[in-house]
Amino acid sequence: MDVNPNLSDKARYDYALVLRATKENDEKAYAELMQRYRDSIFHLINKMVFSSDDADDLTMETFSKAFQRLEQYTPAYAFSTWLFKIGSNHTIDFIRKKRIKALSLDQGFRNEDGDSMEIHVADDGLDPFESLEKKERKERMHDVVSELKPKYRRLVEMRYFEEKSYDEISEELGLPLGTVKAQLFRARDMLERVLGSVRETI
Incomplete structure (x- = not known):
């Protein structure tokens, strides 16, 4: 699989961890990926849901989803970009299901590799059922x-x-x-x- 030559050293190291996790089922590689990005993912999600408890749960669920799909990741872009997208999408689903009011993040954010991402969350109101x-x-x-x-x-x-x-x-x-x-x-x-x-x- 071709690796994007513009990836940072940090992103290349992440990809090496991904390979160890997927090819060798290396639990330490999974743990290190989680350790490297847990705080960043939590910070992103907490800005969206305004609840540290919900953010904790959603952070863990984000890693669960990411690890289940880890073989789908390609090094055409940074692992952090892929992971942040999973986290933001999962949180948006959570917000819509709970019908909570959330901060507009249309101004976007940057992940640790400097990639810009935008998040748009609609307030769907309350469901009577x-x-x-x-x-x-x-x-x-x-x-x-x-x-x-x-x-x-x-x-x-x-x-x-x-x-x-x-x-x-x-x-x-x-x-x-x-x-x-x-x-x-x-x-x-x-x-x-x-x-x-x-x-x-x-």
Whole structure:
């Protein structure tokens, strides 16, 4: 696969990590990619949703989506550009589904490689059936979560059903904060597989 000769050294290093992750299934490469861009993705998303808790969740979901599609990345442009696009699109979907008012980001932003990107988010107003649909989705999600291993199931229940913060979960379970976040990331990955063909209805 041809590599864009204009890529920065940083972008080339990212591509080397991508190759290690996809060709060798190197978990350390996945972890390093996440470490390199987690804060930047969080900052982008937090500007869009005005909630650190939602931004935390969306950041983890962005990496989950990116890692599932990692073989689709091509070095014609920087990995960070590709990742930021996934993050912004995923967050826009979240905003539209929640019908929340968001800051207009029409002025755009630049990723760490200096590439300019624009984000346009429309406010769709309130859906009169939203609360009913949310309840039905939550009931179906309970069924799916029950398929997880006990330690992951408890984390998901605390985070999404009991709506506890990462810090509260860490304190209650006696786990380091980083471990809580890592295991929730793993739990979400498992949920993606369990959901399978019914994921669009949840």
